[in-house]
Amino acid sequence: MKFYFLLLILLICLLGGMVIFLTFDKRGTMFYIAEAVIAAGIILTAMFYRHIIHPFNTIASGMDLLREQDFSSRLAHVRQPDVDKIVDIFNRMMEQLKSQRLNAHERNALLERLIAVSPMGIVMLDFDGRIVSANPVAIKMLLPEESEICQVSGLTLAGIGTPLATAIDRLKQESIETIRLSSSRIYRCSRLSFMDRGSARPFVMIESLTDEVMAAEKQAYGKIIRMIAHEVNNTMTGLGATLCMIDDALATSPDNDDLRSVLGVCNDRCSDMTSFISAYANVIKLPDPDPHPTLLNDIVSSSSRFMESLCGGRDITLRLQLADTSATVLADIPLIRQALINIIKNSVESIGSGGVITVSTGTCPPRITITDNGAGISDEAAAQLFSPFFSTKPDGQGLGLLLVSEVLHRHGCRFSLHTSADDRLTRFVIIFPQV
Numbered sequence: 534m535k536f537y538f539l540l541l542i543l544l545i546c547l548l549g550g551m552v553i554f555l556t557f558d559k560r561g562t563m564f565y566i567a568e569a570v571i572a573a574g575i576i577l578t579a580m581f582y583r584h585i586i587h588p589f590n591t592i593a594s595g596m597d598l599l600r601e602q603d604f605s606s607r608l609a610h611v612r613q614p615d616v617d618k619i620v621d622i623f624n625r626m627m628e629q630l631k632s633q634r635l636n637a638h639e640r641n642a643l644l645e646r647l648i649a650v651s652p653m654g655i656v657m658l659d660f661d662g663r664i665v666s667a668n669p670v671a672i673k674m675l676l677p678e679e680s681e682i683c684q685v686s687g688l689t690l691a692g693i694g695t696p697l698a699t700a701i702d703r704l705k706q707e708s709i710e711t712i713r714l715s716s717s718r719i720y721r722c723s724r725l726s727f728m729d730r731g732s733a734r735p736f737v738m739i740e741s742l743t744d745e746v747m748a749a750e751k752q753a754y755g756k757i758i759r760m761i762a763h764e765v766n767n768t769m770t771g772l773g774a775t776l777c778m779i780d781d782a783l784a785t786s787p788d789n790d791d792l793r794s795v796l797g798v799c800n801d802r803c804s805d806m807t808s809f810i811s812a813y814a815n816v817i818k819l820p821d822p823d824p825h826p827t828l829l830n831d832i833v834s835s836s837s838r839f840m841e842s843l844c845g846g847r848d849i850t851l852r853l854q855l856a857d858t859s860a861t862v863l864a865d866i867p868l869i870r871q872a873l874i875n876i877i878k879n880s881v882e883s884i885g886s887g888g889v890i891t892v893s894t895g896t897c898p899p900r901i902t903i904t905d906n907g908a909g910i911s912d913e914a915a916a917q918l919f920s921p922f923f924s925t926k927p928d929g930q931g932l933g934l935l936l937v938s939e940v941l942h943r944h945g946c947r948f949s950l951h952t953s954a955d956d957r958l959t960r961f962v963i964i965f966p967q968v
Contacts, residue, residue, distance in 0.1 A: 538582065545574040588616040595623050604631035654739030660732070662689050674720070674739050690737075696951075701737055711742065715915035716949035717938050719743045747942065766807060773803045822865035822943050826968065829894050830859035833901065836870045840877045840892070849884055851877075852891045860899035862965040864944060872940040875933040876903050876961050883907030883959065899965040909952035909959050918950055 549571035588611050595608050607624045610617045648655050654671030656664055664685045667675070672685055675698050685693060690702035697720060700712045704724040712720045721740040726733040780796045783789035837853060844851045873892075880890050884907040891904040910918070919938040934950075941948050947964040 538578075541581075542578055545571070545578065549574065588613060588619075591616070591620065592623075595620075598627070604628075604634060654737075654741075656685075656690075656737040656739070658735040658737065660734070662735070664688050664690070671737075671739055674741070696949075697739075701739070706735060713917070714949070715910075715918060715951045716947065717743070717747075717919035717942075719746045747938075751939075762811070766811075769803045769807045773800055773807075776800045776803070820868075822868050822940070824863040824865050824944065826861050827864055827866060828859040829862055829899055829901065829965070830855045832864060832866060832869055833873070833892055833894055835866070836873050837892075839870075839874055840890075843874070843877055843881050844890065847881060847884070847886045849881060849886065850889045852889065854891060854893035856894045856896050858896055859894065860896040860965070861968050862899050863968055864965070868940045869944070872937045873901070873903075875937050879933055880905035880907060880959070880961075883909075898967060901963045901965075903961040905959050906957070907959055909957055910950065911952075915951050 591608055591611055598604075598606050598608075604627050607627060608620045610620055648668050651668060652670060654668065654674045656667045656671050656675075659665050664687065667685050675685060675690075675693055675695055690698045693699075696714050696716075697712065697718075700714070701722050701724065704710055704722060706724055706726065709721065709723045712722055714720075719742045721742055723738040723740075724735065725738065726735045728734070776796050776799055780793055780800070783793050783796070833853060833855060837851070841851050877890065877892075880903060884890070884905055888906045891902075893902045893904070894900065895902070918934055938948075941963060945966045948962060950959070950961045952959045
């Protein structure tokens with residue numbers, strides 16, 4: 534518009550100049566008419582600028598405000614009714630945009646604060662599956678405690694590489710699944726999406742169910758075990774007493790030796806059944822830990838004799854690799870020692886004979902790692918190892934790892950049991966809380 538306006542002024546000036554040049558000598562009627570026309574053209578161009586170009590400058594300023602997203606500034610009236618209506622509409626639009634932007638900012642700020650303090654892990658993804666943001670709970674869930682990485686932004690779930698991140702990465706979009714890890718941790722993971730600028734934006738919600746599920750499982754199997762133990766012990770006690778009375782009655786006759794031998798076998802079987810059911814009852818009667826500050830190396834060293842006795846006769850070598858500087862942890866030594874012995878016993882049974890078990894300690898974070906070169910554990914079995922009464926052995930009761938899990942959870946430890954695909958070694962890692 535400015536270009537055409539300048540071109541119009543130039544044409545008027547040229548036309549006026551030519552007329553003046555042609556009529557300058559005569560200075561007659563045409564000369565004065567030409568001057569009047571030039572004066573009228575100047576006045577009209579001034580009015581043209583005021584009524585057309587100036588309002589366009591005002592509208593252009595409004596476009597600049599929109600481009601810079603400056604919703605606080607307003608346009609001034611140009612004292613032209615038609616243009617002032619446009620200015621009023623523009624100013625109302627800017628006011629609405631400012632209000633909407635402020636409300637959206639306040640809602641986003643509230644949402645960000647809720648996400649930051651949420652007990653659930655929330656991970657926002659971009660359209661390529663990369664992590665845009667994650668709240669502190671999600672970072673703690675996705676990253677191991679000993680990880681040197683403190684931020685996950687820019688990474689993919691598969692790139693993090695932890696069991697939970699890998700399991701979530703396999704979830705289909707718009708699906709919800711409960712994931713049980715080999716560390717006995719249980720999570721409900723939801724891979725959902727929401728509409729963002731017309732597109733479905735993916736995000737992940739992670740809810741820890743470990744404490745709730747373990748409490749429910751313990752309550753369920755505890756009630757069953759108490760009922761079975763009561764009935765079996767009462768029955769076995771009465772049956773054992775009856776067998777002893779019959780044995781005493783038959784003792785007077787030497788012809789009853791064979792019958793007494795059968796009664797002895799039955800009595801021994803009653804004792805075995807009582808011991809069998811008592812082992813289950815002892816799991817739910819596990820005492821609360823009485824933790825005291827102690828050196829991690831001392832716990833392992835004090836348990837080495839019994840560990841070696843479990844390996845004896847099977848040609849299994851037990852190696853201790855203790856850290857140079859022992860970490861101090863809060864532990865109930867008898868309970869932790871019992872857990873270690875159960876882990877070593879499982880390793881011995883997995884090896885059979887002719888293997889190596891290595892028990893090592895670390896300081897940052899405080900940890901004990903038991904490594905064996907046994908048969909290994911499949912991924913399917915690893916997710917069920919710490920479930921009540923689950924066992925990979927045909928004659929197993931599923932009590933050993935159940936007791937281990939109970940002891941370690943009561944100490945606030947994090948732990949995992951898995952077989953590495955690289956070296957085929959099975960590792961049970963126990964991470965203690967920092968003192």
